[in-house]
Amino acid sequence: SPRVRGREEKGREMEEEWLVQGQALIWEHILAFATSMALKCVVELGIADIIEQNGGPMTLHQMANQLPTPSPDLHCLRRIMRVLVHKRVFAQHQPTGNSGEPTFGLTAASRWLVKDGELTLAPMVLMHSHLTFLVPWHCFSRCVMEGGVAFEKAHAGVNLWGYCSRDPGFGKLFNSAMACNTKLVTKAIIDEYEDGFRQLSSLVDVGGGVGTAVGAIVKAYPHITGINLDLLHVVETAPDYEGVTHVGGDMFAEIPKADAVFMK
Numbered sequence: 001s002p003r004v005r006g007r008e009e010k011g012r013e014m015e016e017e018w019l020v021q022g023q024a025l026i027w028e029h030i031l032a033f034a035t036s037m038a039l040k041c042v043v044e045l046g047i048a049d050i051i052e053q054n055g056g057p058m059t060l061h062q063m064a065n066q067l068p069t070p071s072p073d074l075h076c077l078r079r080i081m082r083v084l085v086h087k088r089v090f091a092q093h094q095p096t097g098n099s100g101e102p103t104f105g106l107t108a109a110s111r112w113l114v115k116d117g118e119l120t121l122a123p124m125v126l127m128h129s130h131l132t133f134l135v136p137w138h139c140f141s142r143c144v145m146e147g148g149v150a151f152e153k154a155h156a157g158v159n160l161w162g163y164c165s166r167d168p169g170f171g172k173l174f175n176s177a178m179a180c181n182t183k184l185v186t187k188a189i190i191d192e193y194e195d196g197f198r199q200l201s202s203l204v205d206v207g208g209g210v211g212t213a214v215g216a217i218v219k220a221y222p223h224i225t226g227i228n229l230d231l232l233h234v235v236e237t238a239p240d241y242e243g244v245t246h247v248g249g250d251m252f253a254e255i256p257k258a259d260a261v262f263m264k
Helices: 002-030 034-047 047-054 061-064 076-086 124-129 131-146 150-154 160-166 170-192 194-198 212-220
Strands: 088-094 103-106 202-206 226-231 244-248 260-262
Touching: 034 047, 034 076, 034 124, 047 061, 047 103, 061 076, 076 088, 124 170, 131 150, 160 170, 170 194, 170 212, 202 212, 212 226, 212 244, 212 260
Parallel strands: 202 226, 202 260, 226 244
Antiparallel strands: 088 103
């Protein structure tokens, strides 16, 4: 009957719409990596730094003039910025006056991409988009079938710490990423745990990287003697902090004595 045929037709349309929505979702996931690569691009180019140093929004031409190349591809830069405006990383402002060009400014998100900012995630973006860190993601199916650690499968059995020791360039990037994350956590800890630190005369940060956390704690509480313990190849690149001693060693073998152990 016409009524039955109508219900069947409506059912087919609903199923088609359901499948189209499913297809759109899969495409969204397939291309999700593009946002990470766009973030990597603008961090490498220093786009957030250029806008920050300018003191306000800029046109593409103005940004391109600050890049260390005589012939930047404006069309490519425009496409990268369009992606990140859509993702609300940058803000696009419509042209005013006779310029005819939109300008691009920082948002709460892109302020975290300023490399020289007190609080920045730029090193973290570069680490997670580095080929060394991307290859392990291709080993998930092997991990399910065989067990084990994806990073080690991707790098001939070498773990993360061994790889950083073998590749100083990547090791430096990894340490910088850990340090920028540590700054965020340490600031909150110092602000909230002040009574605890006042009772200490010495503190050892176990696995403290280049000493960012213990350095900040000792700066806030100068009466504390700080010790930063990490692998030798890590502390060899650590900067000097007043009141902090860097110790290269294995925490599973020995931990320097102190009033308290700090681990995060």
